[in-house]
Amino acid sequence: MKKQAKTGATVFTIVFILLCLVWIMPIFEVLINSFKSNNAINLDAFALPDSESFVGFDNYAKGMTFGNYPFLKSVGFSVFITVVSVILILLFTSMSAWYISRVNSRFARFFYYLCLFSMIVPFQMVMFTLSSTADALKLNTPWTIPIIYLGFGAGLAIFMFSGFVKSLPLEIEEAAAIDGCGPVRTFFLIVLPMLKPSLISVGILETMWVWNDYLLPYLVLDRTKYMTIPIHVQYLKGSYGSVDLGATMAVIMLSIIPIIVVYLLCQKHIIKGVAAGAVKG
Amino acid sequence: MSPAQIEMWGRMEEWLRFPLRERAAACSFFPGLPGHFHVRGSGKEGLIFLLKKKKKYDGSSVNSMLIRRPIQRWFPLFILPTFLCFAIGFIWPFLQGIYLSFCNFNTPRDATWVGFSNYVKAFGDAGFQHAFWNTAAFAVVSIVLINVLAFAIAYFLTQGLRGSNVFRTVFFMPNLIGGVVLGYIWSMIFDAVLKGYSTYLTANATYGFWGLVILVAWQQIGYMMIIYIAGLQAVPEDMMEAAKIDGADKWQTLWKVTIPNVMPSITICTFLTLTNSFKLFDQNLALTGGAPSVMMDGAKVNMTELLALNIYSTYNISKNWHGAAQAKAVVFFILVAVLAIAQQTATRSREVQQ
Numbered sequence: 001m002k003k004q005a006k007t008g009a010t011v012f013t014i015v016f017i018l019l020c021l022v023w024i025m026p027i028f029e030v031l032i033n034s035f036k037s038n039n040a041i042n043l044d045a046f047a048l049p050d051s052e053s054f055v056g057f058d059n060y061a062k063g064m065t066f067g068n069y070p071f072l073k074s075v076g077f078s079v080f081i082t083v084v085s086v087i088l089i090l091l092f093t094s095m096s097a098w099y100i101s102r103v104n105s106r107f108a109r110f111f112y113y114l115c116l117f118s119m120i121v122p123f124q125m126v127m128f129t130l131s132s133t134a135d136a137l138k139l140n141t142p143w144t145i146p147i148i149y150l151g152f153g154a155g156l157a158i159f160m161f162s163g164f165v166k167s168l169p170l171e172i173e174e175a176a177a178i179d180g181c182g183p184v185r186t187f188f189l190i191v192l193p194m195l196k197p198s199l200i201s202v203g204i205l206e207t208m209w210v211w212n213d214y215l216l217p218y219l220v221l222d223r224t225k226y227m228t229i230p231i232h233v234q235y236l237k238g239s240y241g242s243v244d245l246g247a248t249m250a251v252i253m254l255s256i257i258p259i260i261v262v263y264l265l266c267q268k269h270i271i272k273g274v275a276a277g278a279v280k281g
Numbered sequence: 282m283s284p285a286q287i288e289m290w291g292r293m294e295e296w297l298r299f300p301l302r303e304r305a306a307a308c309s310f311f312p313g314l315p316g317h318f319h320v321r322g323s324g325k326e327g328l329i330f331l332l333k334k335k336k337k338y339d340g341s342s343v344n345s346m347l348i349r350r351p352i353q354r355w356f357p358l359f360i361l362p363t364f365l366c367f368a369i370g371f372i373w374p375f376l377q378g379i380y381l382s383f384c385n386f387n388t389p390r391d392a393t394w395v396g397f398s399n400y401v402k403a404f405g406d407a408g409f410q411h412a413f414w415n416t417a418a419f420a421v422v423s424i425v426l427i428n429v430l431a432f433a434i435a436y437f438l439t440q441g442l443r444g445s446n447v448f449r450t451v452f453f454m455p456n457l458i459g460g461v462v463l464g465y466i467w468s469m470i471f472d473a474v475l476k477g478y479s480t481y482l483t484a485n486a487t488y489g490f491w492g493l494v495i496l497v498a499w500q501q502i503g504y505m506m507i508i509y510i511a512g513l514q515a516v517p518e519d520m521m522e523a524a525k526i527d528g529a530d531k532w533q534t535l536w537k538v539t540i541p542n543v544m545p546s547i548t549i550c551t552f553l554t555l556t557n558s559f560k561l562f563d564q565n566l567a568l569t570g571g572a573p574s575v576m577m578d579g580a581k582v583n584m585t586e587l588l589a590l591n592i593y594s595t596y597n598i599s600k601n602w603h604g605a606a607q608a609k610a611v612v613f614f615i616l617v618a619v620l621a622i623a624q625q626t627a628t629r630s631r632e633v634q635q
Binding site: 009012013016019020023024026027029030033044045046092093095096098099100102103104105108111114115118119120121122123124125126127128129130132133137139147148149150151152153154155158170173174177178182183184187208211212213214215229230233234237245248249252255256259260263264267270271274275 | 349351353355356359360362363364367368369370372373374375377378381434437438440443444447448449450451452453455456457459460461462466467468469470472473499504508511560567589592596606610611613614617618621622
């Protein structure tokens with residue numbers, strides 16, 4: 001009886017190991033192809049690189065300037081836009097969420113329901129008017145696009161932060177107020193530290209969104225001057241993909257590696273944050 | 282029970298009817314005197330546990346005096362920046378979008394009112410109809426596939442399998458990679474596989490459709506699996522034991538005990554996969570971009586296009602189609618909103634449980 005259960009567990013473990021290999025296969029495929037010459041990929045994309053098809057880091061060197069646009073420049077814009085947008089979103093929406101849940105005036109409630117409403121509006125509904133508004137207000141550069149991200153991403157963030165703020169004990173803030181602490185100091189010294197777990201959850205959700213977002217920067221930014229990583233990849237597929245698959249695979253690999261490293265380093269937080277956001281949809 | 286005791290229990294129940302926060306606030310207002318409460322509006326001005334001290338207390342007034350007013354004075358700092366950005370990034374584009382769906386326009390400046398003709402044009406467009414049925418079929422297939430596989434994986438991972446954390450990590454990983462990059466990776470793989478049959482991905486709409494299903498399943502199974510694992514871990518242990526004692530086999534336990542208990546998770550995952558497949562854009566664009574296209578009723582129809590991509594490509598036809606594209610976007614918004622509201626209603630039942 002016991003032995004039977006043990007063999008059953010072994011079988012399941014083997015099945016799951018195989019399934020995991022299937023799951024990793026696409027990324028592994030990109031990895032091996034990024035070390036093969038273009039002809040070898042066209043001949044057989046699934047073959048492992050051998051002495052003939054192996055080209056070392058040539059593809060990576062080529063990928064850096066592939067498509068007449070330096071890849072590192074796209075990385076730089078992506079990093080800048082993501083970091084600034086997420087910091088702006090976390091700071092300003094947590095402040096607003098605190099105001100909304102503690103003040104509860106007519107305006108606060110109105111804003112809160114607008115935020116809820118904005119969460120169900122698909123981006124296609126506003127994409128054209130948003131990009132023309134951004135053009136008109138000169139918000140169409142990487143330096144100003146975080147403002148748009150703050151505006152469009154405020155709904156979800158305020159909704160999530162409000163939920164967390166409501167669960168904070170009011171007494172701590174009352175004690176601070178009695179001790180003569182003003183709202184600004186109360187928020188930054190008392191409320192914000194207590195919000196740390198939710199800052200991590202919201203921060204992860206917003207980072208994943210901004211980092212991987214394609215359409216918003218594509219429509220808002222001047223594409224000849226500014227590219228982010230998703231725009232760069234789509235641009236390569238559109239005009240250069242068939243020309244040199246090896247270099248494109250190298251670019252894709254470079255864009256995946258940072259994500260995987262960050263994921264492996266803080267997967268516990270990421271899975272928790274994503275699961276928390278999942279319930280809110 | 283003596284009359285005095287009955288009287289005390291009555292007061293206690295009255296006290297317990299107050300919201301928890303007010304009770305807690307009342308307690309903290311008299312530190313060092315735990316259990317001294319004044320029951321507001323009882324007319325008896327009594328204390329509940331140890332009758333010692335009377336003091337008038339109103340939770341809401343303390344709240345507004347100490348916290349509300351000072352925060353309101355900081356309105357320009359706490360809410361104005363966010364609200365302005367929100368107005369630029371959402372409110373104005375949304376209202377303008379609704380207005381423009383009734384106009385002919387190239388840019389918002391030269392809009393002229395045309396009434397409902399954009400909507401007529403949008404509904405009459407063969408590409409839009411095709412995209413709608415395509416999206417519906419895609420939603421049905423991906424909902425079934427993703428949920429069955431995600432549940433199965435979650436079920437086996439919660440059976441105490443060795444290394445289940447590693448498996449969980451691997452299955453979840455594709456969620457973090459952006460849709461455009463995923464689309465490119467999979468188009469390379471599908472092309473390489475189909476090359477063996479001397480064809481390619483965009484040669485046939487069937488390949489594109491099932492390719493997208495595989496891609497999205499690969500991406501989202503890990504996500505739904507996380508939700509199912511949380512649901513499965515919350516199934517009460519004693520119920521499983523009771524089923525075992527009553528002689529239920531594994532299959533019966535699964536259907537009669539486990540699945541009814543994870544029903545909330547199933548509802549959430551179903552609606553999530555539903556809205557996800559309706560809103561799908563990046564993956565669709567990067568995998569096939571809508572190709573191949575055929576002529577139908579004199580109009581070009583992209584065979585593998587879903588709704589979101591159809592709206593996007595309608596903008597790019599010519600400026601005569603901007604109005605119709607915006608009208609399609611409004612229809613799309615209403616569709617997604619109805620689905621999302623249904624999701625919120627279904628989700629609320631779960632939030633109560635937590």
